[in-house]
Amino acid sequence: MKKIQYIAFILFLSLSSISGQETGDILITNGTVITITNGVLEETDVLIRSGKISQIGKNISAPTDIRRVDATGQYVMPGIIDAHSHIGIDVVNEATDPNTSNVFTGDAINPFSISIYRALAGGVTTSHAMHGSANAVGGQCETIKHRWGAIDPEDMKMKDAPRTIKFALGENPMRVHGEGNSIVPRTRMGVEQIFREGFGKAQVYMEQWDNYKRNPGAAKTPPKYDLKMETMADILKGEIIVHCHSYRADEILMLINVLNDYGVDKICFQHVNEGFKVAPELADYGAMASVFADWWAYKFEVYYSTAYNAAILTENGVTTSINSDSGELIRHLYHEAAKTQRYGGLSDNEALRLITINPAVQLGIDDRVGSIEKGKEGDIAIFNKHPLSIYAIPQMTIVDGIVRFDINDEDDMRMDIDPESDISTYIHYSSDHHEADRCMQDAFEYFTKD
Amino acid sequence: MRRITMSLLIIMVSISIWSQSDIPEVTNKYFIKNAYITTKAGQAPIFGSISMDDGLITNVGQSLTPEYDAMIIDADSSYVYPAFIATLSHIGIKSKDDNNDRPKVDRPGYPPNDVAGITPEQSIEGIFDGDETSVKAYREAGFAVAHVVPKGRMLPGKGSVVSLTGESLANSIIQKDMSLYAQFRGGNRVFPATTIGVMAKWRELYKNAELSMAHQSAYKLNPVNKKRAQTDQATEALYPVIKKDIPVFFKTNSSLDISRAIRLQKDLGFELYPSEVKRGSKGLSMVKKNNLPLLFSLDLPKKDDSKEEDLSDESKQLLAKKKESRMASLDQMTKFAEMNGEFAFSFLDVKAKNVMENVKILVENGLDSDQALSALTIDAAKALRIEKITGSLERGKLANMIMLSDTIFTEGAKMKMIFVDGKKHELKVKEKKKSSADNGDLDIAGKWKYAIEIPGMEPTGTMIITKQGDQFEIVLTSDQEPDQEMQATDIEQDANSLSFDFQIKTQGMSITVGNELTFDGDTMEGNVSIPDFGSFPITGEKVSNPE
Structure with a gap:
């Protein structure tokens, strides 16, 4: 009897957690379905029920009250995933300390940020809302689903996605803390010490708390609660995937050594412009790489680079993705992926994997999204042409079975407007344009001492 | 000379301290009669009286008789509400x-x-x-x-x-x-x-x-x-x-x-x-x-207040959304x-x-x-x-109430009196100044240069004051952004002082800056307050009279 109650309770819990997020039913008919994991299926239907892909095949019959979308002559692909962006959050950098593992971008989600809708208009359904790169150990990040129209920031979070954290190597943390505040790290050596110090202290911290928890009554005093150490300890326990901003090959190898010393194996390097030099080493450690297609030379440590980076990493067996780090690039990641065909000759499927299943693997959500498979979440992008064609235009983007972008939407889709702003604000890109390195948003003032 | 001014100042200060010291009130019992009294928000007013003693309400109702030693205030059909x-x-x-x-x-x-x-x-x-x-x-x-x-x-x-x-x-x-x-x-x-x-x-x-x-x-x-x-x-x-x-x-x-x-x-x-x-x-x-x-x-x-006819179709739509x-x-x-x-x-x-x-x-x-x-x-x-x-007017509660010339929130209703802890504060009902003569004819129209002392910034600019009828109009420009004209709003005059607001638009945000200026001949000084930033001294002088 007790057991039944327990099961009922669990069922109730899981039901109530689903009801917080809206899901939908939709039948997409007669499209060219690019599954990513099971080839391309011509003239095929995809049925989504309660937000999950329930059937893929020809002439699927579905109840008549379900919305039908005719995709004849169009391309149906899984929703695009961006493993590195800063859209949809109000704060990017808490740039006050070289280690801010206590902060969490999930606390600053802004579901009204128009960048989310613009990303949807580029077929992107999931993005990794990252902390910036001002600090060696940055804040924890949030994987968000682009549920445009939701009002509660909690509804943007991809529930139960693995926890992730931002690390950063090189110039950014050196400038902010070394030059700006005259504290460690002033050099690349100092950056390494921030990680070693953090992990070393976390080991001691974990031991203190383990002892205390074993017998709180016996303790002379409870240990101090330290949110940074909690997070660092969770990294050591393997509960958090590290995403590390990096450029130079020597530093990439440095971080692999550090992580190896502390037994941390969940690591995805971000930007990793010199990744092509150490591709075998990355593959060997099981490290992943999320790169720009062809963006470099915006600061000294990013001059040695190549558009062949993604192809070389892929050929060496490194799980690779192409990211945006920008509110503009995120609108055409399919173009960015196509560049790997010009520079490196990747196949259609290899190129598309860079913006679908591979970033999903890097975020630990590949069992839920990143391909069109039965049982996966109903996140779909529909294009008028093959998505790797320069003429491709996204027509409709679906998240959890709900249409969140339709090319026929009205022009002004803003949800929240400052009643005292200039009416022309909408047209400006503000801080979302390409030139600004969004990784350093909120951190520029820290460069100088005064 | 300076010494004389100094001692004058000291005398003035001591007088003002002395005048503030407690002159006992004649009574702390008040009886307001002939008032429309709303005892609690949402209730219909009663026409009657309210009595208070030593800071507390002692009675509210119709046909009450005042105590012999209470000060009687004839509300003359004014409206009494709980104070805010x-x-x-x-x-x-x-x-x-x-x-x-x-x-x-x-x-x-x-x-x-x-x-x-x-x-x-x-x-x-x-x-x-x-x-x-x-x-x-x-x-x-x-x-x-x-x-x-x-x-x-x-x-x-x-x-x-x-x-x-x-x-x-x-x-x-x-x-x-x-x-x-x-x-x-x-x-x-x-x-x-x-x-x-x-x-x-x-x-x-x-x-x-x-x-x-x-x-x-x-x-x-x-x-x-x-x-x-x-x-x-x-x-x-x-x-x-x-x-x-x-x-x-x-x-x-x-x-x-x-x-x-x-x-x-x-x-x-x-x-x-x-x-x-x-x-x-x-x-x-x-x-x-x-x-x-x-x-x-x-x-x-x-x-x-953008005028629709001046706007493009796109701007019209944006304005509609803003509204x-x-x-x-x-x-x-x-x-x-x-x-x-x-x-x-x-x-x-x-x-x-x-x-x-x-x-x-x-x-x-x-x-x-x-x-x-x-x-x-x-x-x-x-x-x-x-x-x-x-929060309401009931026996035993604090004698906190306001008296208005008309029903509350009605256009033109004037606050006449407020009781706080049973202490009476009468308000001078401000009449709109009809002629400038009443105000000592403040002759400040013209072009002014101003400087604000913000550490490290010291913004300067021009302020053009014109007089339309008995109202002032003020347009400000800053030397840093001479193309942006800022129109002052909420201009209020009190003797030789003016207070007004203006809006600075920057990066899509709009900041309201408050100003309190005192004029003396061809010079002025005062304060500028910027939200979340602080309050800063401003000085200025008239550079030309109106053309």
Whole structure:
């Protein structure tokens, strides 16, 4: 009897957690379905029920009250995933300390940020809302689903996605803390010490708390609660995937050594412009790489680079993705992926994997999204042409079975407007344009001492 | 010569001190007759009398007889209402100039608490001043009681409920340290500098306070083999919040702020009042779902007066959306009331002189006037848990009431009298100055150069004052951005002083700058106040007369 109650309770819990997020039913008919994991299926239907892909095949019959979308002559692909962006959050950098593992971008989600809708208009359904790169150990990040129209920031979070954290190597943390505040790290050596110090202290911290928890009554005093150490300890326990901003090959190898010393194996390097030099080493450690297609030379440590980076990493067996780090690039990641065909000759499927299943693997959500498979979440992008064609235009983007972008939407889709702003604000890109390195948003003032 | 001026000054100061010292009132019994008395928001007025003695209401009703020694006030069919209560405010807090220099700390990640803006132990004692101009201004706007909180950053301190008598804090205080005031405003380039930093710091402070509180009570029971708790003032100041003895009034301007405060409240468990809500329309159902009350800001968004015919089609559409957004701010109270949500107003960002005007705007835009009065009186009292002693006119409650020339919120209704703790304050009913002669003919029209002393900036510019009939018009330009003309609004003249606002538009945001200028011949000086930034001296001189 007790057991039944327990099961009922669990069922109730899981039901109530689903009801917080809206899901939908939709039948997409007669499209060219690019599954990513099971080839391309011509003239095929995809049925989504309660937000999950329930059937893929020809002439699927579905109840008549379900919305039908005719995709004849169009391309149906899984929703695009961006493993590195800063859209949809109000704060990017808490740039006050070289280690801010206590902060969490999930606390600053802004579901009204128009960048989310613009990303949807580029077929992107999931993005990794990252902390910036001002600090060696940055804040924890949030994987968000682009549920445009939701009002509660909690509804943007991809529930139960693995926890992730931002690390950063090189110039950014050196400038902010070394030059700006005259504290460690002033050099690349100092950056390494921030990680070693953090992990070393976390080991001691974990031991203190383990002892205390074993017998709180016996303790002379409870240990101090330290949110940074909690997070660092969770990294050591393997509960958090590290995403590390990096450029130079020597530093990439440095971080692999550090992580190896502390037994941390969940690591995805971000930007990793010199990744092509150490591709075998990355593959060997099981490290992943999320790169720009062809963006470099915006600061000294990013001059040695190549558009062949993604192809070389892929050929060496490194799980690779192409990211945006920008509110503009995120609108055409399919173009960015196509560049790997010009520079490196990747196949259609290899190129598309860079913006679908591979970033999903890097975020630990590949069992839920990143391909069109039965049982996966109903996140779909529909294009008028093959998505790797320069003429491709996204027509409709679906998240959890709900249409969140339709090319026929009205022009002004803003949800929240400052009643005292200039009416022309909408047209400006503000801080979302390409030139600004969004990784350093909120951190520029820290460069100088005064 | 200088010496004579000095001694004159001393004499003047001593006279003013002497004149302030207590001249005993003739009586502290008052009897108001022939008034339309609304005893409680939402109830129909009665035509009758109200008597008070020594600060308390002794009777309300029809056909009462005054006591022989009461001062009788014939209301002459004026309207009497409970006085207002400012549910959350900085009334009486001297604004200290915010130091915007980067604080000197060794490690910006670990600043001392006071540098970080974490002073939950700070009471309003020592920073509240009954003489401060805002106390008088709010009292004259009809307020008898205010919940006052310190200014600052993340955790400025504890709030107290005070009576706006204008006396010292000791004589004014109703409830000391009854709340904790919190903001998402972070430190100046020290941790926590951002919203995410503030939220992390909340979690850490709270958890450590819980641990040390538990340890302290365990130590009390049996100190053997235990170390004394090592805490600090800030940690201990959180104990009453953890015990839910006092609520947290959290400044949450937008629905996003509200959702973040709710996130913290769910994680940590304190009692929450989302406050100073300006753009909360999207968060209302979230608030209701969590069964929370709301304090709406009376700082309302300004109307956009752009003329449609001057605009392109695209701009017209954008303007329409902007107007829609302003309307959402104006009818959010009504929407929340329809959900049976409990609300009152907060007064952190609104000037006393704009309160009544803004409530009228809300009423014009659909807020039920009983509801508005309720939010200013009895519902405010409930939010502060003082409804047993004030918020309505009943026997035994504080004699806090206002007398108006017409029904409340009616255009042209003038505040004639206010009683605070049974003490009468009569208001000079200001007549609009008809001719400039009444005002000593302030001859200031012309072109002026001004300079503002902001450390490190020293902005300068030109101000053109013209006189249209008996109204002044002021247009400002700054030398830094000579193309942008700023039109002054809310211009008010008082003898040889002018106060006015203007808007600076920058990066899509609009900042309201307040000015108080005093003119003397061809020179002027005064103060410029910029929200969240501070107040700065301004000086200027006339360079030419009107052409």
